[in-house]
Amino acid sequence: MIRLNWLLVLSSVLFAISVAGMFINRKNLILLLMCVELLLLSANFNFVAFSRFLPDIHGQVFVFFVLTVAAAESAIGLAILVVLFRERRSINVEDLSTLKG
Amino acid sequence: MLVEVLFWVFASILTVSALAMITVRNPVHSALLLVLCFFTSAAIWLLIEAEFLAVVLILVYVGAVMVLFLFVVMMLDIKVEEVRARVTRYALFGAIVAGVVVFEIVSVVWTRGSGAEVGAVVKATPAGYSNTAELGKLLYTEYVYPFELAAVLLLVAIVAAISLTMRKRAGLKLQNISMQVAVRSQDRVRIIKMAAEGSGANAPQSQSPEKGP
Numbered sequence: 638m639i640r641l642n643w644l645l646v647l648s649s650v651l652f653a654i655s656v657a658g659m660f661i662n663r664k665n666l667i668l669l670l671m672c673v674e675l676l677l678l679s680a681n682f683n684f685v686a687f688s689r690f691l692p693d694i695h696g697q698v699f700v701f702f703v704l705t706v707a708a709a710e711s712a713i714g715l716a717i718l719v720v721l722f723r724e725r726r727s728i729n730v731e732d733l734s735t736l737k738g
Numbered sequence: 739m740l741v742e743v744l745f746w747v748f749a750s751i752l753t754v755s756a757l758a759m760i761t762v763r764n765p766v767h768s769a770l771l772l773v774l775c776f777f778t779s780a781a782i783w784l785l786i787e788a789e790f791l792a793v794v795l796i797l798v799y800v801g802a803v804m805v806l807f808l809f810v811v812m813m814l815d816i817k818v819e820e821v822r823a824r825v826t827r828y829a830l831f832g833a834i835v836a837g838v839v840v841f842e843i844v845s846v847v848w849t850r851g852s853g854a855e856v857g858a859v860v861k862a863t864p865a866g867y868s869n870t871a872e873l874g875k876l877l878y879t880e881y882v883y884p885f886e887l888a889a890v891l892l893l894v895a896i897v898a899a900i901s902l903t904m905r906k907r908a909g910l911k912l913q914n915i916s917m918q919v920a921v922r923s924q925d926r927v928r929i930i931k932m933a934a935e936g937s938g939a940n941a942p943q944s945q946s947p948e949k950g951p
Contacts, residue, residue, distance in 0.1 A: 653840045661828060661832050685786065705892060712806060
């Protein structure tokens with residue numbers, strides 16, 4: 638059978654990969670959003686693992702809400718991205734420095 | 739035994755595709771590799787018997803969110819070389835941070851939890867147990883208020899996304915609905931009372947237009 642710590646280590650590896658992805662792709666806004674999705678997936682892994690291990694199904698309800706919020710977040714994030722690209726013709730994070738003094 | 743083998747196969751596919759996602763140069767390939775990540779995660783969730791969430795993950799993420807990502811990636815023409823310039827400057831720092839995170843979590847989970855209950859197996863559910871039914875019972879009774887809030891949040895997201903991306907194009911001929919509604923018959927038609935002209939003898943009777951009822 639699958640052990641709990643396998644799942645926890647797998648989710649921590651996913652978390653670390655997505656954090657590293659944010660450092661590596663720190664110029665491309667689309668890839669940053671994708672890394673956020675991967676990050677939320679690794680958090681959901683922990684919820685599902687503990688929910689099945691305890692067993693307590695409330696954790697899976699929480700995953701449901703996290704999925705909902707993540708879908709809303711990515712939809713609005715991509716809409717902002719499209720507007721930004723229309724204004725600036727670029728999605729480079731370093732071009733977005735107009736608020737800098 | 740088969741479950742363990744499948745778990746490790748899916749876990750390795752998940753890790754490799756996540757690593758490839760953050761390192762490939764083409765954003766379209768990145769999005770497709772993220773789809774592979776979601777598929778393998780759903781398979782692992784099926785293995786630990788969280789069936790409903792596995793199906794939801796595929797339906798919502800692969801079916802909706804990643805299609806949106808692919809749409810945006812393909813709609814915007816991004817200069818890949820420009821965005822990916824000077825990539826190695828932060829790669830080392832990112833790898834160090836990732837290594838520290840993995841080391842810390844593994845040291846907590848694996849070494850300190852050895853022999854304790856974190857190493858225990860995830861028990862199989864009894865026969866006849868329906869994950870979806872249990873989740874539904876909880877979601878529509880205890881969590882019904884958060885459920886409604888989530889629905890409202892999705893509605894807000896729809897309205898926000900549409901209103902952000904909708905734009906007025908120049909040179910487009912559009913109706914002004916409020917002006918159309920506000921118009922009155924007095925503004926359009928002017929009825930004039932006037933005397934009948936001509937004696938009737940000279941007017942050609944056959945060519946006179948017929949009045950409708």
